[in-house]
Amino acid sequence: MKIEILSEKLNPYECLQVYEKTLIAQGKWGAVSTFVGTMRDYNEGDTVQSMFLEHYQGMTEKYLYTISEMAKQRWDILDTLIIHRIGEVQPGDTIVLVAAWAGHRAPAFEACRFLIEELKSRAPFWKKETLNNGVRWVENCSSKVLCN
Amino acid sequence: MLLLKIPMSITVKFFASLREQVGYNETSINVIKPLTVAEVWAQVCDNAPLPPHILMAVNMEYVTQDKSVQENDEVAFFPPVTGG
Numbered sequence: 001m002k003i004e005i006l007s008e009k010l011n012p013y014e015c016l017q018v019y020e021k022t023l024i025a026q027g028k029w030g031a032v033s034t035f036v037g038t039m040r041d042y043n044e045g046d047t048v049q050s051m052f053l054e055h056y057q058g059m060t061e062k063y064l065y066t067i068s069e070m071a072k073q074r075w076d077i078l079d080t081l082i083i084h085r086i087g088e089v090q091p092g093d094t095i096v097l098v099a100a101w102a103g104h105r106a107p108a109f110e111a112c113r114f115l116i117e118e119l120k121s122r123a124p125f126w127k128k129e130t131l132n133n134g135v136r137w138v139e140n141c142s143s144k145v146l147c148n
Numbered sequence: 149m150l151l152l153k154i155p156m157s158i159t160v161k162f163f164a165s166l167r168e169q170v171g172y173n174e175t176s177i178n179v180i181k182p183l184t185v186a187e188v189w190a191q192v193c194d195n196a197p198l199p200p201h202i203l204m205a206v207n208m209e210y211v212t213q214d215k216s217v218q219e220n221d222e223v224a225f226f227p228p229v230t231g232g
Contacts, residue, residue, distance in 0.1 A: 125231025
Protein backbone atom coordinates (compact mmCIF):
# COMPACT_ATOMS: atom_id res chain seq x y z
CA MET A 1 0.00 0.00 0.00
CA LYS A 2 1.35 3.40 -0.94
CA ILE A 3 0.11 6.97 -0.52
CA GLU A 4 2.05 9.85 -2.04
CA ILE A 5 1.44 13.57 -2.29
CA LEU A 6 3.58 14.98 -5.08
CA SER A 7 4.48 18.57 -5.87
CA GLU A 8 6.21 17.77 -9.20
CA LYS A 9 4.80 16.57 -12.51
CA LEU A 10 3.42 13.04 -12.33
CA ASN A 11 3.77 10.36 -15.02
CA PRO A 12 1.10 7.86 -13.87
CA TYR A 13 2.15 5.01 -16.19
CA GLU A 14 5.77 5.19 -15.10
CA CYS A 15 4.69 5.32 -11.43
CA LEU A 16 2.49 2.23 -11.96
CA GLN A 17 5.35 0.26 -13.50
CA VAL A 18 7.81 1.29 -10.81
CA TYR A 19 5.44 0.46 -7.94
CA GLU A 20 4.31 -2.82 -9.48
CA LYS A 21 7.92 -4.06 -9.51
CA THR A 22 8.09 -3.59 -5.72
CA LEU A 23 4.97 -5.67 -4.96
CA ILE A 24 5.68 -8.83 -2.99
CA ALA A 25 2.73 -10.68 -4.52
CA GLN A 26 4.51 -11.13 -7.88
CA GLY A 27 2.57 -13.60 -10.04
CA LYS A 28 -0.47 -13.48 -7.75
CA TRP A 29 -2.59 -10.78 -9.40
CA GLY A 30 -4.84 -11.31 -12.39
CA ALA A 31 -6.20 -7.77 -12.55
CA VAL A 32 -5.01 -4.19 -12.05
CA SER A 33 -7.66 -1.49 -12.16
CA THR A 34 -6.41 2.08 -12.51
CA PHE A 35 -7.91 5.56 -12.54
CA VAL A 36 -6.01 8.56 -13.88
CA GLY A 37 -7.50 12.01 -13.34
CA THR A 38 -6.24 14.76 -15.66
CA MET A 39 -6.66 18.52 -15.67
CA ARG A 40 -9.06 19.91 -18.31
CA ASP A 41 -8.58 23.30 -19.99
CA TYR A 42 -12.23 24.19 -19.32
CA ASN A 43 -14.66 24.14 -16.41
CA GLU A 44 -18.20 25.45 -15.99
CA GLY A 45 -18.06 26.97 -19.47
CA ASP A 46 -14.81 28.90 -18.87
CA THR A 47 -11.30 28.42 -20.22
CA VAL A 48 -8.95 27.39 -17.42
CA GLN A 49 -5.30 28.39 -17.86
CA SER A 50 -3.88 26.61 -14.83
CA MET A 51 -4.83 25.34 -11.42
CA PHE A 52 -3.35 25.38 -7.92
CA LEU A 53 -3.97 22.37 -5.67
CA GLU A 54 -3.84 22.83 -1.91
CA HIS A 55 -4.06 20.12 0.76
CA TYR A 56 -4.16 19.74 4.55
CA GLN A 57 -0.76 18.23 5.21
CA GLY A 58 -1.10 15.32 7.62
CA MET A 59 -4.87 14.96 7.47
CA THR A 60 -4.89 14.25 3.73
CA GLU A 61 -2.33 11.46 4.04
CA LYS A 62 -4.15 10.07 7.09
CA TYR A 63 -7.48 10.04 5.25
CA LEU A 64 -6.03 8.35 2.16
CA TYR A 65 -4.40 5.73 4.37
CA THR A 66 -7.73 5.11 6.13
CA ILE A 67 -9.66 4.54 2.88
CA SER A 68 -6.88 2.29 1.56
CA GLU A 69 -7.22 0.16 4.71
CA MET A 70 -11.01 0.12 4.29
CA ALA A 71 -10.67 -1.09 0.70
CA LYS A 72 -8.34 -3.88 1.82
CA GLN A 73 -10.85 -5.03 4.42
CA ARG A 74 -13.86 -4.78 2.12
CA TRP A 75 -12.48 -6.49 -1.02
CA ASP A 76 -10.13 -9.35 -1.76
CA ILE A 77 -7.33 -7.19 -3.11
CA LEU A 78 -3.55 -7.52 -2.94
CA ASP A 79 -2.40 -3.91 -2.94
CA THR A 80 -3.36 -0.30 -3.63
CA LEU A 81 -1.59 2.86 -4.78
CA ILE A 82 -2.73 6.49 -4.55
CA ILE A 83 -0.64 9.40 -5.86
CA HIS A 84 -2.08 12.93 -5.87
CA ARG A 85 -0.58 16.17 -7.14
CA ILE A 86 -0.40 19.42 -5.20
CA GLY A 87 0.87 22.83 -6.32
CA GLU A 88 0.62 24.35 -9.80
CA VAL A 89 -0.82 22.10 -12.54
CA GLN A 90 -1.37 22.80 -16.24
CA PRO A 91 -4.06 21.44 -18.61
CA GLY A 92 -3.14 17.88 -19.57
CA ASP A 93 -1.22 17.24 -16.35
CA THR A 94 -2.15 14.22 -14.26
CA ILE A 95 -3.83 15.20 -10.97
CA VAL A 96 -4.39 11.78 -9.45
CA LEU A 97 -3.51 8.12 -9.93
CA VAL A 98 -5.41 5.35 -8.13
CA ALA A 99 -4.68 1.65 -8.67
CA ALA A 100 -5.86 -1.62 -7.12
CA TRP A 101 -4.30 -5.05 -7.67
CA ALA A 102 -6.38 -8.22 -7.17
CA GLY A 103 -6.61 -11.84 -8.21
CA HIS A 104 -9.74 -11.10 -10.26
CA ARG A 105 -11.24 -8.08 -12.02
CA ALA A 106 -14.37 -7.54 -9.89
CA PRO A 107 -12.60 -6.62 -6.62
CA ALA A 108 -9.96 -4.63 -8.54
CA PHE A 109 -12.64 -2.52 -10.30
CA GLU A 110 -14.72 -2.06 -7.16
CA ALA A 111 -11.82 -1.12 -4.88
CA CYS A 112 -10.42 1.35 -7.44
CA ARG A 113 -13.86 2.99 -7.85
CA PHE A 114 -14.33 3.15 -4.07
CA LEU A 115 -10.93 4.82 -3.56
CA ILE A 116 -11.42 7.56 -6.16
CA GLU A 117 -15.00 8.28 -5.07
CA GLU A 118 -13.98 8.53 -1.38
CA LEU A 119 -10.96 10.66 -2.27
CA LYS A 120 -13.09 13.08 -4.30
CA SER A 121 -15.79 13.43 -1.68
CA ARG A 122 -13.77 13.55 1.58
CA ALA A 123 -9.98 13.89 1.14
CA PRO A 124 -8.93 17.46 2.05
CA PHE A 125 -7.72 18.87 -1.27
CA TRP A 126 -8.88 22.14 -2.84
CA LYS A 127 -8.52 23.50 -6.39
CA LYS A 128 -8.06 27.14 -7.33
CA GLU A 129 -8.43 27.88 -11.04
CA THR A 130 -6.76 30.65 -13.01
CA LEU A 131 -9.12 31.84 -15.75
CA ASN A 132 -8.64 34.45 -18.48
CA ASN A 133 -10.26 37.09 -16.24
CA GLY A 134 -9.22 36.16 -12.70
CA VAL A 135 -9.02 33.30 -10.24
CA ARG A 136 -11.66 31.26 -8.45
CA TRP A 137 -11.89 28.39 -6.01
CA VAL A 138 -13.62 25.34 -7.39
CA GLU A 139 -16.71 24.86 -5.25
CA ASN A 140 -18.27 21.52 -4.46
CA CYS A 141 -21.76 22.87 -3.86
CA SER A 142 -22.31 24.58 -7.23
CA SER A 143 -21.68 28.11 -5.88
CA LYS A 144 -18.72 29.92 -7.40
CA VAL A 145 -16.75 32.82 -5.98
CA LEU A 146 -14.80 35.03 -8.38
CA CYS A 147 -11.95 36.61 -6.46
CA ASN A 148 -10.77 39.05 -9.18
CA MET B 149 -6.20 27.06 49.05
CA LEU B 150 -6.17 29.13 45.89
CA LEU B 151 -6.83 27.14 42.72
CA LEU B 152 -5.44 28.77 39.62
CA LYS B 153 -6.99 27.82 36.29
CA ILE B 154 -4.22 27.27 33.79
CA PRO B 155 -5.25 28.26 30.25
CA MET B 156 -5.39 25.48 27.65
CA SER B 157 -3.83 26.16 24.28
CA ILE B 158 -5.73 25.20 21.12
CA THR B 159 -4.40 25.54 17.57
CA VAL B 160 -6.91 26.64 14.93
CA LYS B 161 -6.30 26.26 11.18
CA PHE B 162 -8.16 27.45 8.08
CA PHE B 163 -7.79 26.23 4.52
CA ALA B 164 -8.52 27.31 0.94
CA SER B 165 -11.25 29.94 0.38
CA LEU B 166 -12.00 30.04 4.10
CA ARG B 167 -8.37 30.94 4.87
CA GLU B 168 -8.59 33.81 2.41
CA GLN B 169 -11.83 35.06 3.97
CA VAL B 170 -10.46 34.84 7.53
CA GLY B 171 -7.16 36.40 6.46
CA TYR B 172 -4.71 33.93 8.05
CA ASN B 173 -4.00 30.21 8.02
CA GLU B 174 -3.34 29.51 11.68
CA THR B 175 -3.81 30.95 15.13
CA SER B 176 -3.81 29.70 18.68
CA ILE B 177 -6.21 30.52 21.49
CA ASN B 178 -5.99 30.08 25.23
CA VAL B 179 -9.14 29.02 27.07
CA ILE B 180 -9.80 28.13 30.69
CA LYS B 181 -12.57 25.60 30.08
CA PRO B 182 -13.18 22.94 27.39
CA LEU B 183 -15.00 24.27 24.33
CA THR B 184 -16.94 22.68 21.51
CA VAL B 185 -15.73 23.13 17.94
CA ALA B 186 -18.60 25.60 17.33
CA GLU B 187 -17.47 27.64 20.37
CA VAL B 188 -13.89 27.66 19.06
CA TRP B 189 -15.21 29.05 15.74
CA ALA B 190 -17.26 31.72 17.56
CA GLN B 191 -14.27 32.78 19.65
CA VAL B 192 -11.84 33.02 16.73
CA CYS B 193 -14.29 34.55 14.24
CA ASP B 194 -15.95 37.17 16.50
CA ASN B 195 -19.20 35.21 16.88
CA ALA B 196 -19.81 35.08 13.12
CA PRO B 197 -22.24 32.26 12.25
CA LEU B 198 -20.66 29.03 11.00
CA PRO B 199 -20.83 29.14 7.20
CA PRO B 200 -23.11 26.49 5.64
CA HIS B 201 -21.35 23.37 4.28
CA ILE B 202 -18.19 24.10 6.30
CA LEU B 203 -16.19 21.01 7.29
CA MET B 204 -14.46 20.60 10.65
CA ALA B 205 -11.67 18.40 11.97
CA VAL B 206 -10.04 17.86 15.34
CA ASN B 207 -6.56 16.35 15.29
CA MET B 208 -7.02 15.58 11.59
CA GLU B 209 -10.24 13.57 12.01
CA TYR B 210 -13.62 14.78 10.74
CA VAL B 211 -15.95 15.88 13.57
CA THR B 212 -19.26 17.68 14.03
CA GLN B 213 -19.56 21.13 15.61
CA ASP B 214 -20.57 19.74 19.03
CA LYS B 215 -17.28 17.83 19.44
CA SER B 216 -15.42 18.83 22.62
CA VAL B 217 -11.91 20.22 22.18
CA GLN B 218 -9.11 19.41 24.64
CA GLU B 219 -5.79 21.02 25.49
CA ASN B 220 -3.23 21.02 22.65
CA ASP B 221 -5.85 19.89 20.12
CA GLU B 222 -5.62 21.08 16.52
CA VAL B 223 -8.96 22.31 15.18
CA ALA B 224 -9.40 22.90 11.44
CA PHE B 225 -12.16 24.57 9.42
CA PHE B 226 -12.39 24.24 5.66
CA PRO B 227 -14.78 24.39 2.68
CA PRO B 228 -16.08 21.28 0.86
CA VAL B 229 -13.18 19.42 -0.73
CA THR B 230 -12.47 19.38 -4.47
CA GLY B 231 -9.59 16.95 -5.04
CA GLY B 232 -9.17 14.22 -7.61
